[in-house]
Amino acid sequence: MTVKERYEELKKKIVKRKEEFDAFVDMLEKKTSWLTSPASTRFHLNSEGGLLEHSVGVAETLLKLRETLAPQISEESCVIVGLFHDVGKIGMPGKPRYLKNTNQWEVEKRGMTYKVNPEETYMNLAVRSLYLIAKYIPLSDSEAQAILYHDGQYVEANKEVAHREVPLTLLVQFADNWTACIYEEGRPIQEDTDYYKKEND
Numbered sequence: 718m719t720v721k722e723r724y725e726e727l728k729k730k731i732v733k734r735k736e737e738f739d740a741f742v743d744m745l746e747k748k749t750s751w752l753t754s755p756a757s758t759r760f761h762l763n764s765e766g767g768l769l770e771h772s773v774g775v776a777e778t779l780l781k782l783r784e785t786l787a788p789q790i791s792e793e794s795c796v797i798v799g800l801f802h803d804v805g806k807i808g809m810p811g812k813p814r815y816l817k818n819t820n821q822w823e824v825e826k827r828g829m830t831y832k833v834n835p836e837e838t839y840m841n842l843a844v845r846s847l848y849l850i851a852k853y854i855p856l857s858d859s860e861a862q863a864i865l866y867h868d869g870q871y872v873e874a875n876k877e878v879a880h881r882e883v884p885l886t887l888l889v890q891f892a893d894n895w896t897a898c899i900y901e902e903g904r905p906i907q908e909d910t911d912y913y914k915k916e917n918d
């Protein structure tokens with residue numbers, strides 16, 4: 718399945734807030750860089766469509782975790798949180814955050830295929846995600862917390878949520894990391910066979 722097909726499958730899981738979800742997606746697809754934005758300037762998925770690929774991947778991983786660990790949480794919650802946790806990376810409607818880098822030296826030597834739009838109004842990315850989503854889709858407290866703190870303790874400012882994460886927050890943190898490190902970066906899953914050896918062995 719292509720990323721686009723997987724994206725369409727995820728959309729089908731929205732039932733209760735379909736009207737609001739559809740309005741948000743329509744705005745994203747028509748007025749923002751949502752379908753073309755990279756996921757970063759020089760790290761993972763720094764190419765056209767990278768953000769959508771990452772977002773679809775995280776939503777799918779989150780759905781798998783939900784099924785195994787927390788079927789009480791709705792699939793709809795997982796799709797909204799997984800798919801849009803990084804939506805702040807689009808910037809704002811009409812003001813994309815990432816612009817194609819025209820400096821060939823930086824592109825070739827440093828792998829910086831994109832650069833941050835110098836005209837953006839700075840905002841923490843997770844805050845911007847929550848800000849954008851909340852304008853369109855009514856969220857539960859858990860969904861809001863999960864979007865806001867999805868980077869977990871990798872981000873200094875997220876200390877404030879330590880030990881107070883709701884289950885959905887824990888799940889999206891793990892889904893985000895696993896998707897980026899294993900599926901996108903391709904970190905191999907190998908069994909560690911170097912057992913402890915006794916001296917004189």
Ligand SMILES: [Fe+2]
Pocket residue numbers: 802803842867868
């Ligand atoms: Fe993120």
Ligand SMILES: [Fe+2]
Pocket residue numbers: 771775802803893
């Ligand atoms: Fe992410």
